[in-house]
Amino acid sequence: MIIYLDGNYVQESEAKVSVFDHGLLYGDGVFEGIRLYDGNIFKCKEHIDRLYCSAKMLMLEIPNTKEEIEEIIVNTCRKNNLTSGYIRLVVTRGKGDLGIDPRKCKKATVFCIAATINLYPEEMYEKGMPIITASQRRNKATIVDPQVKSLNYLNNVFAKIEAIHANVPEALMLTHDGIAAECTGDNIFIVKDNIIYTPPVYLGILDGITRNTVIDFAKELGYEIYEKEFTQFNIYNADECFLTGTAAEVIPVCSLDRRIIADGKCGPITKSLLNKFKEYVKVDGTKI
Numbered sequence: 589m590i591i592y593l594d595g596n597y598v599q600e601s602e603a604k605v606s607v608f609d610h611g612l613l614y615g616d617g618v619f620e621g622i623r624l625y626d627g628n629i630f631k632c633k634e635h636i637d638r639l640y641c642s643a644k645m646l647m648l649e650i651p652n653t654k655e656e657i658e659e660i661i662v663n664t665c666r667k668n669n670l671t672s673g674y675i676r677l678v679v680t681r682g683k684g685d686l687g688i689d690p691r692k693c694k695k696a697t698v699f700c701i702a703a704t705i706n707l708y709p710e711e712m713y714e715k716g717m718p719i720i721t722a723s724q725r726r727n728k729a730t731i732v733d734p735q736v737k738s739l740n741y742l743n744n745v746f747a748k749i750e751a752i753h754a755n756v757p758e759a760l761m762l763t764h765d766g767i768a769a770e771c772t773g774d775n776i777f778i779v780k781d782n783i784i785y786t787p788p789v790y791l792g793i794l795d796g797i798t799r800n801t802v803i804d805f806a807k808e809l810g811y812e813i814y815e816k817e818f819t820q821f822n823i824y825n826a827d828e829c830f831l832t833g834t835a836a837e838v839i840p841v842c843s844l845d846r847r848i849i850a851d852g853k854c855g856p857i858t859k860s861l862l863n864k865f866k867e868y869v870k871v872d873g874t875k876i
């Protein structure tokens with residue numbers, strides 16, 4: 589596998605970062621996860637924009653223009669002869685000393701991985717995914733804002749460990765006030781009486797690119813959709829529930845905390861949004 593690392597394309601075995609890199613030592617960095625569909629880097633510009641927004645919060649200067657980053661992504665895919673898969677783009681604070689002071693890191697580390705992706709089983713898109721509510725609450729916006737796609741994913745990892753212990757693929761995290769926020773790697777939507785709801789970003793969630801794409805699709809399909817707070821009660825009693833994310837795409841949820849949602853199958857609105865999403869992913873993006 590060919591990796592882009594700090595201006596060079598190197599073999600995976602040569603792709604090494606310093607043990608003094610603050611991305612490793614302190615999680616001081618940002619990243620993006622991007623999908624490649626049949627030669628189309630889906631929403632590439634939107635992912636790059638979000639990377640820069642995340643970096644701005646960290647006051648982390650990315651040593652490339654957005655255009656250069658796009659070229660790096662394209663070239664990394666080409667050099668790996670990849671037409672479909674998953675791209676991981678990472679920018680860390682860079683090599684420093686053992687102190688936390690970001691000023692000691694003179695230049696950010698930038699690397700890009702283009703690889704195949706492990707997907708959820710196809711049957712899960714029909715039968716739905718069982719999830720649980722994690723005891724781990726989502727970070728408040730005042731405590732490492734979840735809008736920053738940072739290398740600080742322990743909040744998500746703790747919730748993922750709870751999902752593993754419960755033998756389910758995903759876990760929902762609530763806000764400190766007990767309002768539904770998002771899952772460890774996906775945004776959440778519910779449908780009730782043909783109206784779609786999804787938590788507002790200000791609650792403290794990642795401003796998901798798939799989320800925003802699906803919101804646009806819902807409007808185009810003529811559905812009523814609101815960014816509105818809801819609780820576990822609303823999810824348990826929803827007509828449909830689904831998750832959105834780069835890896836998950838649009839995936840139905842069949843149960844939360846062992847409460848079967850409606851008939852426990854993929855609902856018609858979820859299905860229509862998934863079908864539209866599948867058509868669209870090869871269209872909108874950057875062609876390699």
Ligand SMILES: Cc1ncc(COP(=O)(O)O)c(CNc2cccc(C(=O)O)c2)c1O
Pocket residue numbers: 620621622744770771772773774775794795796797798799832833834835
């Ligand atoms: C906390 C969180 N919330 C929502 C999403 C969905 O956002 P996008 O629609 O922009 O992807 C994410 C992103 N989640 C994500 C991204 C890439 C890979 C994987 C994986 O599970 O391997 C997960 C995420 O990490």
